[in-house]
Amino acid sequence: MALDYEIKSVRLTPSDDDSHLHIELIGYASSHVEGEEIMIPIARALQKMAFSEKFHVMVNGEPVEVKAGKCATCGIEPYLVTDADKPDFNQIEELPQK
Numbered sequence: 001m002a003l004d005y006e007i008k009s010v011r012l013t014p015s016d017d018d019s020h021l022h023i024e025l026i027g028y029a030s031s032h033v034e035g036e037e038i039m040i041p042i043a044r045a046l047q048k049m050a051f052s053e054k055f056h057v058m059v060n061g062e063p064v065e066v067k068a069g070k071c072a073t074c075g076i077e078p079y080l081v082t083d084a085d086k087p088d089f090n091q092i093e094e095l096p097q098k
């Protein structure tokens with residue numbers, strides 16, 4: 001059975017030109033460490049996804065899968081996106097910040 005983690009928090013960092021924010025780390029709940037979130041960079045999340053692990057965010061009470069993509073503002077890759085994103089609204093960027 002594939003692991004599917006809920007992303008609950010995010011750490012944002014300014015883009016190189018300081019015009020907007022980028023996802024730096026995502027935080028997901030671990031089944032091993034109760035109550036503690038594990039913060040990992042995008043590269044690590046993509047590595048886990050390559051090994052069939054999944055991540056999702058809750059949007060209006062429904063899980064939406066996190067996928068590899070580009071920053072909607074500057075196009076930088078790799079980045080994390082969801083199908084529930086809008087052109088100026090990345091669901092992951094809107095999570096509580098750690």
Ligand SMILES: [Zn+2]
Pocket residue numbers: 015020021022071072073074075076
């Ligand atoms: Zn960007």
